[in-house]
Amino acid sequence: MHQFLQQIFSGFAAGAIYASLALALVMIYRATDLVNFAQGEMAMFSTYIAWTLVNAGLPFWGAFLMTIAISFAGGMAIERALIRPVENAPVLAAVVVTIALLLIFNSTAGWIYSYTVQDFPSPFPDRPVFGALMTTRDLGVIAVTLVMLLLLVVFFRFTATGLAMRAAAQNPDSARLCGIRVGRMLAIGWGLAAAIGATAGIMVAPVLFLDPNMMGGVLIYAFAGALLGGITSPVGAVVGGLIVGMTENLVGTYLIASQLKLTVAFALIILVLVFRPNGLFGTAIVRRV
Amino acid sequence: METPLPAMTPAGLAQDRYAGLSFTAWRWIGTLALITLVAVLPFRLSSYHVFELTMVMIYAIAVLGLNILTGYNGQISLGHGAFFAAGAYTAAILMHRYGVPYWATLPPAALICFVLGVLFGLPALRFEGPYLALVTLAMALATPQLLKYFDTWTGGQQGINLVKPMPPAALVGLGLDRDRWLYFVVLVVLLLAIRIAINLLHGRTGRALVAIRDQPIAAAAMGIHTALYKTLAFGTSTLFTGVAGALAAIVVGYVSPEGYSLFLSVSFLVGSAVGGIATIGGAVVGGMFIQFVPNLANDISDAAPWAIYGLAMLLFMYTMPRGVVGSLGPWLTRLMQKTRAG
Amino acid sequence: MAPILELSGVKAFYGQSEVVHGIDVAVEEGGMTVLLGANGAGKTTTLRAICGLVKSEGKILFAGERLDRRTTEAIAGLGVAHVPEGRGTFVGLTVEENLRLGGYTRLSAARANIQRMYGYFPILAQRRRQQAGALSGGEQQMLAIARALMMMPRLLVLDEPSFGLAPRIVEDIFAIIERIRQEEKVSVLLVEQNASLALELADHAYLLETGYIVTSGSAKALADDPQIRRSYLGY
Numbered sequence: 001m002h003q004f005l006q007q008i009f010s011g012f013a014a015g016a017i018y019a020s021l022a023l024a025l026v027m028i029y030r031a032t033d034l035v036n037f038a039q040g041e042m043a044m045f046s047t048y049i050a051w052t053l054v055n056a057g058l059p060f061w062g063a064f065l066m067t068i069a070i071s072f073a074g075g076m077a078i079e080r081a082l083i084r085p086v087e088n089a090p091v092l093a094a095v096v097v098t099i100a101l102l103l104i105f106n107s108t109a110g111w112i113y114s115y116t117v118q119d120f121p122s123p124f125p126d127r128p129v130f131g132a133l134m135t136t137r138d139l140g141v142i143a144v145t146l147v148m149l150l151l152l153v154v155f156f157r158f159t160a161t162g163l164a165m166r167a168a169a170q171n172p173d174s175a176r177l178c179g180i181r182v183g184r185m186l187a188i189g190w191g192l193a194a195a196i197g198a199t200a201g202i203m204v205a206p207v208l209f210l211d212p213n214m215m216g217g218v219l220i221y222a223f224a225g226a227l228l229g230g231i232t233s234p235v236g237a238v239v240g241g242l243i244v245g246m247t248e249n250l251v252g253t254y255l256i257a258s259q260l261k262l263t264v265a266f267a268l269i270i271l272v273l274v275f276r277p278n279g280l281f282g283t284a285i286v287r288r289v
Numbered sequence: 290m291e292t293p294l295p296a297m298t299p300a301g302l303a304q305d306r307y308a309g310l311s312f313t314a315w316r317w318i319g320t321l322a323l324i325t326l327v328a329v330l331p332f333r334l335s336s337y338h339v340f341e342l343t344m345v346m347i348y349a350i351a352v353l354g355l356n357i358l359t360g361y362n363g364q365i366s367l368g369h370g371a372f373f374a375a376g377a378y379t380a381a382i383l384m385h386r387y388g389v390p391y392w393a394t395l396p397p398a399a400l401i402c403f404v405l406g407v408l409f410g411l412p413a414l415r416f417e418g419p420y421l422a423l424v425t426l427a428m429a430l431a432t433p434q435l436l437k438y439f440d441t442w443t444g445g446q447q448g449i450n451l452v453k454p455m456p457p458a459a460l461v462g463l464g465l466d467r468d469r470w471l472y473f474v475v476l477v478v479l480l481l482a483i484r485i486a487i488n489l490l491h492g493r494t495g496r497a498l499v500a501i502r503d504q505p506i507a508a509a510a511m512g513i514h515t516a517l518y519k520t521l522a523f524g525t526s527t528l529f530t531g532v533a534g535a536l537a538a539i540v541v542g543y544v545s546p547e548g549y550s551l552f553l554s555v556s557f558l559v560g561s562a563v564g565g566i567a568t569i570g571g572a573v574v575g576g577m578f579i580q581f582v583p584n585l586a587n588d589i590s591d592a593a594p595w596a597i598y599g600l601a602m603l604l605f606m607y608t609m610p611r612g613v614v615g616s617l618g619p620w621l622t623r624l625m626q627k628t629r630a631g
Numbered sequence: 632m633a634p635i636l637e638l639s640g641v642k643a644f645y646g647q648s649e650v651v652h653g654i655d656v657a658v659e660e661g662g663m664t665v666l667l668g669a670n671g672a673g674k675t676t677t678l679r680a681i682c683g684l685v686k687s688e689g690k691i692l693f694a695g696e697r698l699d700r701r702t703t704e705a706i707a708g709l710g711v712a713h714v715p716e717g718r719g720t721f722v723g724l725t726v727e728e729n730l731r732l733g734g735y736t737r738l739s740a741a742r743a744n745i746q747r748m749y750g751y752f753p754i755l756a757q758r759r760r761q762q763a764g765a766l767s768g769g770e771q772q773m774l775a776i777a778r779a780l781m782m783m784p785r786l787l788v789l790d791e792p793s794f795g796l797a798p799r800i801v802e803d804i805f806a807i808i809e810r811i812r813q814e815e816k817v818s819v820l821l822v823e824q825n826a827s828l829a830l831e832l833a834d835h836a837y838l839l840e841t842g843y844i845v846t847s848g849s850a851k852a853l854a855d856d857p858q859i860r861r862s863y864l865g866y
Contacts (some may be wrong), residue, residue, distance in 0.1 A: 092566055095365065096562045100599040103599035104603075108596050164735055171721050176704050178778070178783065179704050180704060260438055267431075274426075277415045278420075279420075
């Protein structure tokens with residue numbers, strides 16, 4: 001029983017990491033109707049920037065804030081320069097562009113920083129809690145994820161910019177007619193997502209250790225979590241990410257054929273989606289013909 | 290809205306002259322040139338280059354399968370590598386375990402992949418956009434794991450080694466070695482695949498698929514059995530890719546789980562986009578991209594080859610977002626307009 | 632009184648084709664001008680040109696400012712509210728969110744304006760939390776008009792408000808438009824296929840045929856013109 005509980009809790013902690021990257025994915029999807037397959041690699045790159053700053057002598061939180069700012073600006077720049085040209089092109093072109101960005105960020109990080117695995121400091125001490133079921137670090141990660149979730153929900157639901165962003169994503173022409181600068185909304189969406197991704201990366205690095213391939217697996221599970229929760233819902237992203245984390249852990253522990261962990265985990269997730277094709281918290285859009 | 294060329298009907302085209310020759314004449318010249326090139330080339334190149342061209346054609350067949358699904362059906366698949374693997378391992382197991390001759394493995398590979406495609410197509414129909422991407426992604430991720438797991442059949446991590454087939458005794462005198470012989474075998478299959486695709490997509494079925502892609506509700510209201518067509522499209526698409534996989538196993542002479550990773554599925558998708566998703570010629574361009582660009586990228590920079598590959602992808606998407614063949618079409622039309630006489 | 636909106640020699644394009652060939656249109660301040668014509672005459676393209684949604688040439692003056700070189704967002708910010716063909720509703724958002732978006736350029740007055748809109752359109756108040764896509768055609772049209780009014784515009788541009796609606800509902804909507812014009816003191820440019828109803832309400836009318844203005848004048852004069860009556864009013 002204790003082992004079962006332990007797996008649940010450590011799955012929860014892993015899930016929080018997936019949840020935080022899933023938030024970034026949802027952010028971009030909400031803002032631009034696109035899945036950004038490069039989100040994980042962008043987060044990884046941001047984490048390397050943070051690492052460089054810390055190595056240069058900055059205190060952790062100073063480096064963190066600077067990285068967030070740089071990532072926000074970087075995300076906006078990427079949208080303007082690299083995504084804007086394929087905005088009116090077929091969806092597949094945009095998908096290919098994000099995949100290209102994935103490859104470029106990954107390869108460039110490997111080239112600049114080498115593939116040596118590095119240590120990364122965590123702001124949270126690593127003390128056991130709840131009778132060694134979790135650590136304070138895990139709690140820290142979960143807390144940060146929940147804070148980001150809260151900020152996002154408030155942003156989308158209660159601010160004018162958040163509403164304008166949702167409108168710009170759904171119906172750019174109508175949004176323009178309301179006086180909304182659609183181009184700027186898209187750029188802000190990408191900037192925010194990059195900032196969220198950077199936060200996710202910085203939390204992941206102490207646990208998974210920093211190397212260019214750190215986020216590959218995380219992205220796949222985050223993607224699954226975001227869709228499981230409903231690709232348009234930030235709450236769904238967090239719930240989905242946590243469920244995926246727990247599922248992955250439980251399947252890994254209790255499945256005899258442990259080589260099939262990924263397969264079985266995904267099969268279970270898809271099974272749920274068969275019954276809820278828009279995810280747990282996603283809304284189907286009513287379309288009158 | 291562009292006004293169409295007034296004479297773009299077969300009758301009209303036959304009348305016009307383009308730089309002195311009729312459209313039909315140009316078509317004949319082009320086709321003859323292409324046939325000559327394709328038939329003579331293998332005898333002019335080294336075995337390795339012939340092998341590379343054969344792989345181009347194999348990837349073209351695979352991408353053609355993906356085009357049937359994505360271009361004409363609007364469903365994006367990140368999982369076609371799984372069906373490529375299914376075809377490859379079907380051929381490999383039949384040849385290795387049961388001594389089936391290589392050419393006889395193609396029909397079973399086609400059938401199995403068709404059935405798999407229909408089986409996966411049925412539930413996949415419920416999903417759209419990113420959800421379908423996830424489901425197909427799962428297929429791609431599951432493939433290496435499943436291949437390693439069922440190792441009594443698949444040879445597990447080790448894979449299966451195959452003997453590369455010899456040309457038939459009667460033709461050896463023509464200067465055909467194993468690579469050249471396989472080149473022509475694959476060429477025949479490619480031409481057959483293109484013929485089938487043209488018939489399928491330019492006829493009633495094709496129109497139904499485009500209708501389903503563009504206006505699903507109206508299509509259903511017109512009596513088009515949407516679910517049936519979509520499932521069949523899935524099955525046909527995987528059939529093509531599966532046959533390509535079988536050919537790949539035969540030509541390379543080796544299958545192993547590493548060769549069928551997520552990256553293969555992504556390559557197919559990229560090849561499809563670069564060539565042009567709703568085109569048949571684009572599949573060949575896509576095949577060339579998949580075969581040649583990674584090596585070129587490595588030549589340019591061995592420190593960050595995938596960054597170069599990514600840059601190549603960006604270059605193509607920015608200059609030709611509808612793919613090479615998809616963008617060439619309108620360009621060619623404009624060229625024709627300019628060289629028309631009278 | 633100077634016209635609030637003036638088009639001079641305006642050409643407009645649908646993609647690459649020129650579909651409106653140099654027209655002159657004026658809307659009097661506080662008045663209602665209607666643009667009539669059959670399908671494909673170029674009416675919608677003209678409206679889209681005014682709002683910067685399609686390529687255009689020529690001069691478009693709005694209250695002394697030139698619109699023809701500005702972006703759609705900037706034009707909206709100047710006080711031109713466009714209710715597009717097909718309503719342009721944000722179907723995935725709620726009724727109230729749609730209204731809030733209309734008030735994006737007038738955030739400080741938004742809450743008060745929303746209440747005013749519910750005054751004009753009580754049915755919207757009832758459905759305020761429903762997804763806009765679930766509303767009927769008539770309700771969506773009301774929502775679209777309300778969204779435009781949230782901007783507190785000086786010019787209201789309406790593209791075929793009667794499209795796809797039952798006659799009874801069309802009468803209601805036109806009654807509301809007239810009421811709004813008088814109470815809000817907003818000028819209206821209306822595009823309509825439903826000529827008889829439009830001519831009853833408008834002050835001025837233009838008739839567009841394949842991209843050219845063929846007749847213009849007071850609405851009453853056009854309504855009495857026997858040729859127009861036969862071609863467009865059916866009697």
